Amino acid sequence: MRHMHCARPRPKRPRLSLTARSPSSGTVPVVSASSAVPDVLAPGVRIVFSGINPGRASADAGAPFANPRNDFWRLLHAAEFTPRLLEPHEFRELLTYGIGLTNAARRTTRGSSDLRAADFAGSRERLEALATELAPQAIGFVGKVAYQGTFRERPEHGLQKRTLGETPLFVLPSTSPANAAVPWGERLRRFRELREVVD
Numbered sequence: 644m645r646h647m648h649c650a651r652p653r654p655k656r657p658r659l660s661l662t663a664r665s666p667s668s669g670t671v672p673v674v675s676a677s678s679a680v681p682d683v684l685a686p687g688v689r690i691v692f693s694g695i696n697p698g699r700a701s702a703d704a705g706a707p708f709a710n711p712r713n714d715f716w717r718l719l720h721a722a723e724f725t726p727r728l729l730e731p732h733e734f735r736e737l738l739t740y741g742i743g744l745t746n747a748a749r750r751t752t753r754g755s756s757d758l759r760a761a762d763f764a765g766s767r768e769r770l771e772a773l774a775t776e777l778a779p780q781a782i783g784f785v786g787k788v789a790y791q792g793t794f795r796e797r798p799e800h801g802l803q804k805r806t807l808g809e810t811p812l813f814v815l816p817s818t819s820p821a822n823a824a825v826p827w828g829e830r831l832r833r834f835r836e837l838r839e840v841v842d
Contacts, residue, residue, distance in 0.1 A: 678749040689741035691779045695755045695789045696748035706731040712820035722834035747789040755788045763792035774807035780841040786817030813837045
């Protein structure tokens, strides 16, 4: 998309924030009572990240991607989705930058390998409704398991052929410390590819 440029220098990426409003302006995160970690979804989001499910550290903190060894927040900043590095407890500030968060499965587990197919029941319908109501420019699945559990098909990393309505779907490497086989550079490359989808 084209954007208007001012004469003064500006950061390269913060334009993602566009029309999303901060929580103080009346935009309230959507909290799921069935999950230990709240969704952050509101009109105006440009992109929604879907994690796999809450891990123990996130459930204990009541915040997404709260394990200090999880790279999600560092990758989000390094790929210039956010102008500064956010801490997990600051997750509601994502709305300021036009970013939403949810999980494909709601149940807290030690790891994604503990999930069952039943844990993803209704996730496709929920994401379809989200895509229709909020019309984000993309949904990014943080880990193949989030996509596979939702659609019952094994994806490759990157932009998918499948869409939800007009919303593109993109699969990122998991940012969990359990996914150490995928190096930082590859994870960052995929986050930057997704960043270009919403420009």
